Amino acid sequence: xxxxxxxxxxxxxxxxxxxxxxxxxxxxxxxxxxxxxxxxxxxxxxxxxxxxxxxxxxxxxxxxxxxxxxxxxxxxxxxxxxxxxxxxxxxxxxxxxxxxxxxxxxxxxxxxxxxxxxxxxxxxxxxxxxxxxxxxxxxxxxxxxxxxxxxxxxxxxxxxxxxxxxxxxxxxxxxxxxxxxxxxxxxxxxxxxxxxxxxxxxxxxxxxxxxxxxxxxxxxxxxxxxxxxxxxxxxxxxxxxxxxxxxxxxxxxxxxxxxxxxxxxxxxxxxxxxxxxxxxxxxxxxxxxxxxxxxxxxxxxxxxxxxxxxxxxxxxxxxxxxxxxxxxxxxxxxxxxxxxxxxxxxxxxxxxxxxxxxxxxxxxxxxxxxxxxxxxxxxxxxxxxxxxx
Numbered sequence: 001x002x003x004x005x006x007x008x009x010x011x012x013x014x015x016x017x018x019x020x021x022x023x024x025x026x027x028x029x030x031x032x033x034x035x036x037x038x039x040x041x042x043x044x045x046x047x048x049x050x051x052x053x054x055x056x057x058x059x060x061x062x063x064x065x066x067x068x069x070x071x072x073x074x075x076x077x078x079x080x081x082x083x084x085x086x087x088x089x090x091x092x093x094x095x096x097x098x099x100x101x102x103x104x105x106x107x108x109x110x111x112x113x114x115x116x117x118x119x120x121x122x123x124x125x126x127x128x129x130x131x132x133x134x135x136x137x138x139x140x141x142x143x144x145x146x147x148x149x150x151x152x153x154x155x156x157x158x159x160x161x162x163x164x165x166x167x168x169x170x171x172x173x174x175x176x177x178x179x180x181x182x183x184x185x186x187x188x189x190x191x192x193x194x195x196x197x198x199x200x201x202x203x204x205x206x207x208x209x210x211x212x213x214x215x216x217x218x219x220x221x222x223x224x225x226x227x228x229x230x231x232x233x234x235x236x237x238x239x240x241x242x243x244x245x246x247x248x249x250x251x252x253x254x255x256x257x258x259x260x261x262x263x264x265x266x267x268x269x270x271x272x273x274x275x276x277x278x279x280x281x282x283x284x285x286x287x288x289x290x291x292x293x294x295x296x297x298x299x300x301x302x303x304x305x306x307x308x309x310x311x312x313x314x315x316x317x318x319x320x321x322x323x324x325x326x327x328x329x330x331x332x333x334x335x336x337x338x339x340x341x342x343x344x345x346x347x348x349x350x351x352x353x354x355x356x357x358x359x360x361x362x363x364x365x366x367x368x369x370x371x372x373x374x375x376x377x378x379x380x381x382x383x384x385x386x387x388x389x
Contacts, residue, residue, distance in 0.1 A: 007035040008274075010267075011066040011078035014040035015151045017240045021265055022079040025099065028282055039075055041066050067093055067268055077269040077278060081236075082261030082291055087299035089268075096275035097267040097282035098291055102235035104263035104312055106132065106251045109156070109237065110229045111163045113247020116140065123228040126155070130329060130369075132231045134308035135256050137331030146225045152240040155230055157218035160245060162226045164211075164219040171204045214245065235263040254338070257310025257325040260294035286315045289343060293320050293350045300354030301326065301362055307369040318343045322353065326362040329369055335362040 008029065012022035019038065026036040042065065063085050066078035071093060082098065089095075108116050108125075116139065119125070126148030127133055133145045148155055202210070211219070234250070237243055264287055269275040293313040303309045308327040313320050320343050325336040335357055341349035 007037045008077065009037050009039050009075045011041050011069050011075040012038055013066070014042060017152050017236060018079075018081075020239050020241070021081065025079050025265065025267060025282065028099065029278070034277075034281065039069075041069055041075075041078075070268060070270060076274060077267050080266045080268065082264035082266045082295075083259045085261065085266055085295075087295055092270050093268055094271045094275050095266045096269040096278040098284060098288045099265050099267070099282050100284040101264040101287040101290065102238065103233075104258045105234045105253045106231055106256045106258060106262075107234045107237060108229050108249040108251055109159065109232055109246050110249070111160060111246060113249065114229070115249040116229075116251065119143070119228055124225060126159070126225065126227040126230040129231070129259070130306070131259060131308040131310055131327075132256070134327040134329055134331040135310065135325070136231070138327060138334065139255060139331075141331070146227065148225075148227065148230055152232060152236050153214065153242060155232065156237075156240075156242050156246060157214070157221055158223045158225075159227050159230050160215070160218045161221040161223050164215060168204070168208070168219060171207055175204050212245075214242070233258070233262050253312055254323060255325075257323050257336075258312045260298045260309075260311045261291045262312075264291050266291075289313075289315050289320060289346055293322055293341070293346050296347055296350040297322075297324060297354045297357075300351050301358065301366060303362075303366040303369070306372075307366040309366075315343055320346050320349075322350070324353070324357060326357060326365050328365050329372055333365060335360050335365060 010022060010026060010029075012018050019040070022038050026038055029036045063080055066075075066080065067090065069075040070078050071090060077096060085095075108114075110119075116136075119140075121142050122144060124144045124146055125136055126146050127136070128147045128149050136143055136145055148158065150158070208216070231251070234248070237246075237248065267278055267282060269278055290313040294311040297311045298309060301307075301309060303326065308329060308331075310325045311323070313322045315321075319340045321338075321340055323336075323338045325334060327334040337353070337357060337360075339353055341353060
């Protein structure tokens with residue numbers, strides 16, 4: 001095991017969620033007698049704000065910049081969302097540790113907690129993930145699925161802005177009407193109460209003062225699209241600490257199969273003593289097996305970011321319960337399978353399962369998706385969904 005007299009410099013993106021995720025890794029390492037400093041690195045993905053995620057780059061717009069700093073020796077290790085990582089890795093760089101995974105599932109997020117079945121016909125749902133879009137349309141082809149970019153807090157703010165603005169307007173109009181009625185003293189009914197009850201329990205000013213800073217920022221937004229709901233990773237929403245602002249409805253992972261690696265973090269480092277040290281301190285064997293199965297299937301299928309592919313594995317005893325769903329981009333066609341594979345041979349079994357799916361037609365769906373995605377990069381990983389989870 002490596003003993004280091006100096007502080008380990010840990011690269012992270014500068015978004016709130018990325019910093020929260022990196023902080024969990026820092027705290028875990030620090031509790032194991034290792035001094036850690038977080039270093040923020042701006043990535044290519046952070047600089048490009050107006051493109052859909054699946055057009056952001058060949059090797060991972062949110063990963064590449066961090067790993068370059070590690071390979072160049074400027075920083076010691078980097079923290080990534082596992083699903084953001086391309087399956088192809090630089091030769092000297094390894095996934096030193098995969099900490100224990102959070103929830104892998106997706107959730108439907110609305111201002112009032114409605115489920116997918118409760119959304120009105122033609123409702124607008126926001127996501128920039130091809131996988132989520134295809135799965136939504138496969139479940140309900142009446143939905144309008146619109147692109148939605150940004151970090152988790154940005155996405156939640158875009159969802160909440162219209163309802164907050166509407167409430168502000170309604171309160172303001174009600175208050176003006178109440179004040180107008182109170183001023184019509186000459187025409188007032190002498191038998192009426194001396195003071196009409198205010199339609200709200202608080203004035204507009206009091207209501208606004210009670211809003212959090214996040215809600216105030218959301219209300220100031222002018223979103224191009226008014227969303228009835230959005231889809232996010234459950235883990236990202238919880239890590240961002242925003243669950244109190246919205247209602248959540250779990251999406252069945254058998255139908256809404258998560259992205260490979262969703263809910264998991266990865267710590268990358270140059271192969272060597274430090275990587276082994278980090279692995280000894282942080283690596284969770286169960287999560288390592290599960291994400292290895294998921295990413296092996298993704299790599300073997302070769303769908304990249306242009307094909308809607310969901311893969312979810314769960315290790316239980318000596319068996320890895322594995323669910324895979326490959327869809328056309330419009331959700332009308334799919335190849336899917338649920339399979340228990342032996343943990344002892346999980347990599348070989350995952351490769352065999354991917355080959356079976358390819359023979360059943362997954363290859364055709366992926367090839368069609370590549371043809372339909374002009375300008376998209378075949379080698380980018382499916383996880384380029386940047387929900388930041």
